[in-house]
Amino acid sequence: MSTPTALSYLDLVKICGNARIHSGPSPIPSEFDSEELLPFYLSPAPDSPIIGLLRPQIVELLRAENTGVWAGVSSPTPGRISLAAALDTHAMRTAAMRELCERWRDTGRFADIIGPKKWRAEMYPVYQDPFGAHDHPATAKGGAEGLNFAFEMERAACALFGIVTYGVHLSIYQETRGVDGTGLRLWIPTRASTKSMWPGYLDNTVAGGIPSGMPIFEALVKECMEEASLGEELVRAHTRGVGCISYFFRTAKGWLQPEVEYTYDMVIPLGADPAAFEPKPLDGEVESFDFLDKAQVETAMRAGRFKPNCAVVLIDLFIRLGYITPDNEPDYLKIATALHTRFDYERWAIDA
DSSP states (O other), X not given: OOOOOOOOHHHHHHHHSOOOSSSSSOSSOOTTTTOOOEEEESSSXXXXXXXXXXXXXXXXXXXXXXXXXXXXXXXXXXXXEEEOTTOOSHHHHHHHHHHHHHHHHHTTTTHHHHSTTTOOOOEEEEESSTTSOOOOTTTOTTOSTTOSEEEEEXXXXXXXXXXXXXXXXXXXXXXXXXXXXXXXXXXEEEEOTTOSSSTTOBOOSEEEEOOTTOOHHHHHHHHHHHHHOOOHHHHHHHEEEEEEEEEEEEOTTOOEEEEEEEEEEEEOOTTSOGGGGOOOOOSSSEEEEEEEEHHHHHHHHHTTOBOHHHHHHHHHHHHXXXXXXXXXXXXXHHHHHHTBOOTTGGGTTTTO
């Protein structure tokens, strides 16, 4: 039996960022490339922002809705679908989306995304500008007016509406370069076999979503304790923000997941007690942690053993630490630019 060809760094980036909107073929050809996607507007106002993208089957279901929640769905060929003008507060929009998504869940719609085993019971924020401020009415000092925050909705259902979501990823590692040789070791978890998504795959040291209303770094602090038994004092003292990556992932069933991941590093100081930095499973999300050298990590990446977005976070880390350079990687520019996409957002309204 032949051995599968090892994935390149560019292959891994394409697997994670496999969707394109109105801009030619996707990096990996898909049966869904020809689907007509309609923009999801916040309101019927002419200057309303686009907050998502709708697939044909979602449009069909919304067209059948007769609840006063939706605008622009009565035409046989709708081109501007939005929440109704009457839904003009964060709370009203949140309630309307909750009712719809829970009803679809309870009637068995889209069980692969919002079925009982997929439902997260975690609210995610939806912003008017996906590249704008992460604000929230609960933490706004000047009141709820003028916020970028539009409403919040069930995490699992965001992919049904092409909503941009946000997460945090932490890499804990130690470098010995320039001290006793050249080396990089990283703490790598194996996802629990009971996970509803990507069970048994390898992950970043700590990774998770950003719940609605929670500051970005506080979400990381929470995930560090829940997933890896890493205390708040250690995380605050040794973690640094190093940027973000973004990609547009389309699932095997065609659902749309434009995502931003804020990235953080925790460097284990040379000479420090490594036990103080050792992650340990706590909440059942992780089966085990292993302290792997770069060669082991790279072999697993090229074999497709990592959850796709975790592989690209590690590629970004290798670039930042100088292991991937323009001199040793012929696809360097393609890789580096693909790690920071805007999801073709400026083209979401095209053809509408």
